[in-house]
Each structure stands twice: as structure tokens, then as C-alpha cells.
Amino acid sequence: DTGVSQDPRHKITKRGQNVTFRCDPISEHNRLYWYRQTLGQGPEFLTYFQNEAQLEKSRLLSDRFSAERPKGSFSTLEIQRTEQGDSAMYLCASSLAPGPMGNTEAFFGQGTRLTVV
Amino acid sequence: GESVGLHLPTLSVQEGDNSIINCAYSNSASDYFIWYKQESGKGPQFIIDIRSNMDKRQGQRVTVLLNKTVKHLSLQIAATQPGDSAVYFCAETGAPGNQFYFGTGTSLTVIP
Numbered sequence: 001d002t003g004v005s006q007d008p009r010h011k012i013t014k015r016g017q018n019v020t021f022r023c024d025p026i027s028e029h030n031r032l033y034w035y036r037q038t039l040g041q042g043p044e045f046l047t048y049f050q051n052e053a054q055l056e057k058s059r060l061l062s063d064r065f066s067a068e069r070p071k072g073s074f075s076t077l078e079i080q081r082t083e084q085g086d087s088a089m090y091l092c093a094s095s096l097a098p099g100p101m102g103n104t105e106a107f108f109g110q111g112t113r114l115t116v117v
Numbered sequence: 118g119e120s121v122g123l124h125l126p127t128l129s130v131q132e133g134d135n136s137i138i139n140c141a142y143s144n145s146a147s148d149y150f151i152w153y154k155q156e157s158g159k160g161p162q163f164i165i166d167i168r169s170n171m172d173k174r175q176g177q178r179v180t181v182l183l184n185k186t187v188k189h190l191s192l193q194i195a196a197t198q199p200g201d202s203a204v205y206f207c208a209e210t211g212a213p214g215n216q217f218y219f220g221t222g223t224s225l226t227v228i229p
Contacts, residue, residue, distance in 0.1 A: 004160075033216060035219075040221070040222075041221060041222075042206050042208075042219030042220050042221050042222050043161065043206075043219045044219070045216045045217070045218065048215075048216050056215075056216055091160055091161070093160075093161075105151060105163045105166055106151075106163070106217070107163060108153075108160035108161045108162070108163075109160050110158075110159055110160045111159075111160050
């Protein structure tokens with residue numbers, strides 16, 4: 001499988017615990033995005049990277065959230081001191097940076113579903 | 118962030134009919150638009166994209182129309198099949214490769 005992979009697929013945690021999710025993008029893709037999706041809503045942007053550089057982070061993102069992409073390949077998203085409101089599907093996507101044609105589609109992984117109890 | 122919205126939250130069509138899903142956006146600077154399909158429990162799947170310098174683009178059984186004057190985007194699915202049942206999202210961005218904004222989604226149900 002050469003698509004975007006995310007691990008774990010499901011995570012149940014107690015409120016106050018820390019959780020970390022992993023995303024492995026398509027190998028030649030240099031851009032990597034994190035989104036959060038709650039039931040009945042569209043994905044909400046969290047942050048994105050080009051190679052190892054974090055280019056943008058949503059202003060809505062709590063300080064409890066941090067993402068890294070240390071070697072420009074896989075990325076991790078950590079949530080500290082989880083709250084029930086953090087329960088959601090966390091989606092990762094990857095793409096190529098725009099080329100001469102400008103078009104570049106982003107491919108999504110299957111997501112990690114987080115439940116905070 | 119920018120506002121991207123969909124006109125109808127649900128749509129039911131008979132198998133074999135054509136489907137039209139609409140989307141409005143508010144950012145006149147948006148340059149790149151994407152339609153995604155999301156089945157239950159799965160991540161969004163890319164369907165088709167369009168740049169702002171185009172008003173129509175066709176794929177396999179799908180066509181995207183862009184009306185920049187009224188900031189409206191539509192997805193047309195020809196000969197809708199049961200496998201097309203899913204939630205469809207439009208997304209827009211100021212430039213390809215940048216972060217993009219999603220609307221709420223339209224749930225399409227195909228009636229056999």
C-alpha cells in the first residue's frame with residue numbers, strides 16, 4: 001500500500017492523558033497536513049509542513065497540540081492533557097508542493113479516531 | 118478562516134440519474150478548488166479539482182463547474198451508482214499546496 005497511512009486507527013484514552021498519533025505520507029510528497037473532523041462536519045485544518053518545516057498552524061489550535069516532522073518524512077501529532085472535546089477523527093493528508101502547473105491534489109489517510117472518556 | 122458552505126445537506130437520487138451537488142464559497146481570492154468523497158469511517162477521497170482560471174473540468178463520470186462571478190462550485194455525477202453514496206465535500210484554498218478549507222458536506226444517497 002503506497003497511500004497515506006495513519007496509526008493507530010482507533011484510540012480510547014482517559015481525560016488528562018497524553019496521546020500521540022503517527023502519519024506516514026506518500027513517499028515522494030513533501031507537504032503533510034493534519035486535519036480534525038467531528039461528526040457531521042468537514043475536516044478542520046490544524047497544521048501543515050513542507051518537508052520538516054511547519055509552515056502554518058491554525059490559530060484555533062490549543063497549546064496542548066503539537067506536531068512534528070523531524071526528518072521530513074513521517075509526522076506525529078501529540079495532544080497533551082486530553083479533554084473530552086478532543087474526541088474526533090484526526091486526518092493526515094500529503095501532497096506535492098505546487099509545480100509549474102500549480103495543481104496538486106492532497107491524498108488523505110484513513111484517520112485516527114480518538115475517544116476521550 | 119474562509120467560509121465554504123454547501124446549499125443542501127442531503128440529496129437522494131435514483132440510480133442511473135445524474136446528481137448535482139452545489140457549494141458556495143466566500144473568499145474571492147480562492148484559486149484552487151477540490152471535491153472530495155468520504156465514505157463512512159474512511160478518509161476523504163480526491164475526486165476532481167479545478168483552478169480558478171477554468172470554469173469547467175471533466176473527469177470520469179464527474180464534472181466540476183466553477184462560477185467565479187457568484188462564487189459557486191458544483192459537482193455533477195453522471196449515471197449515479199449505489200457506490201456513489203457518500204458525503205461530498207468541496208474545499209478551497211488560496212493556492213494549490215496550501216492548506217485548504219472544507220465545507221460541511223452533502224450526504225448523497227443513491228436509491229436502487
